[in-house]
Amino acid sequence: MNFVNSQLFKDVQLAEVFADSKMFADAVPNLSWQSACELYQLVGPLKGDALREFVMSNFVFADQSIPTAKLDTTSVKQYILDLWPHLHRNADTDLASSLMPLQFDYIVPGGRFQEIYYWDSYFTALGLEDCGDLATIEAMVNNFIDLQERNGCIPNGNRVYYSSRSQPPVLALMIAMLWDAKYKHEADLTWLANAVKALEAEYQFWMQGCNDLSSETPAIRRVVKMPNKAILNRYWDSAATPRPESLKEDLHDAEGLTTEQQQRYFQHIRAACESGWDFSSRWLCDHNDLKSIETTNIIPVDLNSLLYNLEHTLSRFYRLLGEEQKSQSIAELATLRLDAINTYCWNSEAGVYRDYNIRLNQQSSVDSMAMAVPLFVGAASVQQAQQVKQKLMSEFLKPGGLVTTLCSTPQQWDSPNGWAPLQWFAVKGLTEYGFVSEAQAIMKNWLSMIEMRFAEDKCLLEKYNVCELVSRAGGGEYTVQQGFGWTNGVTSRFYKLLNDSL
Secondary structure: OOHHHOHHHHHHHHOOOOOOOHHHHOOEEOOOHHHHHHHHHHHOOOOHHHHHHHHHHHEEOOOOOOOHHHOOOOOHHHHHHHHHHHHEEOOOOOOOOOEOOOOOOEEOOEOOEOOOEHHHHHHHHHHHHHOOOHHHHHHHHHHHHHHHHHHOOOOOEOEHHHOOOOOOOOHHHHHHHHHHHHHHHHOOHHHHHHHHHHHHHHHHHHHOOHHHOOOOOOEEOOEEEOOOOOEEEOOOOOOOOOOHHHHHHHHHHOOOOOHHHHHHHHHHHHHHHHHOOOOOHHHEOOOOOHHHEOHHHEEOHHHHHHHHHHHHHHHHHHHHOOOHHHHHHHHHHHHHHHHHHHHHHEEOOOOEEOOEEOOOOEEOOOOEHHHHHHHHOOOOOHHHHHHHHHHHHHHHEEOOEEOOEOOEOOOOOOEOEEOHHHHHHHHHHHHHOOOHHHHHHHHHHHHHHHHHHHHHHOOEEOOEEOOOOOOOOOOOOOOOOEEOHHHHHHHHHHHHHHHHHO
């Protein structure tokens, strides 16, 4: 049954039985959701202690704790190695919960995130590769391919309530990692051909509707026809309803809006979740007001850079498979996308890449770490990379690493917070363009901050305040989470790169 529409689910979420709405969205029923809801129809509606007692009697909850006593809290490097087994999950059995069971093993981020997450997994894979665990990376790739076949896209995470949206397309990065680390040496073209089919399916998902675009209908799902007829992409979610995992928050924020305004609000919120940057001034008209969100009006430079990488990766792999015509065709599409990125997202006067607002027909005023992704995928010219480098080093680099945006807001993907994946995009991008000393400076600031915070926290966290190192990161809908998959992966890679450079 669709439990998120049940009276039981709504009563529990709106009564705030749990401080974090995601808790009940992830609950595992003792028997089934059907039987729990049927029982509730007999005894409900309930309130207060009676409602909580009903929930605790009929559901169980995953243990989110990290066994710190079993981990080395004197060494960050050893802590990361010790933590991987605790974030590892075996292939699932169907628990009749919101979890979409996975056929292969996987890594969870940690804390409230007890499922696989799509773009997180690429950054996690950096650390797994460092310790030689290619098997788990491959298992996660196989899970994503399987989820895509079952669900029609690689979902945000393997929860039913995530199934209508994806996340930044990083499957090509993970497949390229496996190809270069393992299958290239075996010249296994059969594996590569199957991998290419998965990448083709993801590309088709992001480009769905592109042939139906017109002057009258310039935007369909995730594709947008720009004024010069070029096609670029945006984040999207076809559902226009509150997120089940944040039901009370979404309904509260939508109070006072008309039905049509509420639907638009919910869709913008969901699209921001697809971006992974939930939430940021990048998506807001008023940087301090979440109600002003307009994600689907934004052409994100990082999304289009990752799709440029997907097109280039397909072109490279087609060539290896001897499919020259396909290779040339997709390469031409990549060239068109690059031209469009430069037309709409490059600001030569400021020397930065910025998102583009299709409602206003102008670039965003927000400078964000998304500007590093064109360098990461090799889409920038030498001159563009030089200018972005200057911006990053002069304004974004803080004592603890690179700050997410230059806007200080209540949102977690803004200043003063820094996030591991964005550090990696910048470090890798700068290195590819020969700015090695700058990349090292970023890594050293990040690791110095990590070492300092680790001595205090005795763990690694999802995000950090990179401006004021004595303060923990804040903002967002939930407290900072312990673990943490992508922090572990990127930090591990930085230790390795700096050690190799000494």
